[in-house]
Amino acid sequence: MISFQTHPNGQAPISSTDKPLTPQIRANGIDVADFTPPRRLRIEEIPQIVNDFRLAARNAIEAALLRSPYIKISDSPHSLVPMRKAFKGSFFVAGGYDREDGNKAIAEDRADLVVFGRLFLANPDLPKRFKLNAPLNKYNRDTFYISDPVVGYSDYPFLEDNA
Numbered sequence: 001m002i003s004f005q006t007h008p009n010g011q012a013p014i015s016s017t018d019k020p021l022t023p024q025i026r027a028n029g030i031d032v033a034d035f036t037p038p039r040r041l042r043i044e045e046i047p048q049i050v051n052d053f054r055l056a057a058r059n060a061i062e063a064a065l066l067r068s069p070y071i072k073i074s075d076s077p078h079s080l081v082p083m084r085k086a087f088k089g090s091f092f093v094a095g096g097y098d099r100e101d102g103n104k105a106i107a108e109d110r111a112d113l114v115v116f117g118r119l120f121l122a123n124p125d126l127p128k129r130f131k132l133n134a135p136l137n138k139y140n141r142d143t144f145y146i147s148d149p150v151v152g153y154s155d156y157p158f159l160e161d162n163a
């Protein structure tokens with residue numbers, strides 16, 4: 001049996017219920033993954049939990065910004081090469097690529113495909129802009145995860161809109 005006592009001071013993990021998860025039998029039919037019974041969260045505890053998550057997220061962002069070796073595995077564009085070599089399927093890379101280092105990753109066979117997230121969001125005609133080596137719209141972080149279906153999603157201008 002595996003015991004998951006990973007919480008500070010031996011506290012039970014929190015949940016919306018006291019009901020434990022049913023033990024999971026692994027594919028070999030022998031190993032049983034057993035889960036620590038959770039503790040049901042009280043309503044008055046919720047603000048504290050939300051604050052804990054807020055602080056944890058901020059710490060993680062700060063650690064990543066400081067380029068902690070424990071957080072970031074892709075400090076150099078070549079650090080995924082061992083994974084690329086070991087993996088037999090199509091290998092996609094993402095995270096901070098622009099036109100130039102995307103092209104470089106493909107030319108050096110470090111990936112089969114380069115994913116563009118933020119640049120594509122802000123540039124609906126990104127392939128055309130890359131082809132022409134045209135200037136890019138800057139993305140606006142403030143509108144990344146808002147619920148509006150248009151603002152920050154489909155309102156960035158196409159090239160001809162700027163002409």
Ligand SMILES: Cc1cc2nc3c(=O)[nH]c(=O)nc-3n(C[C@H](O)[C@H](O)[C@H](O)COP(=O)(O)O)c2cc1C
Pocket residue numbers: 094095096097115116117118119121144145
């Ligand atoms: C506003 C926003 C929404 C995203 N939504 C998704 C998503 O739904 N699924 C997903 O796999 N990645 C999502 N991503 C992550 C991107 O696909 C990409 O991996 C990430 O932005 C890093 O690449 P980049 O440096 O080119 O932006 C999102 C990123 C942003 C900024």
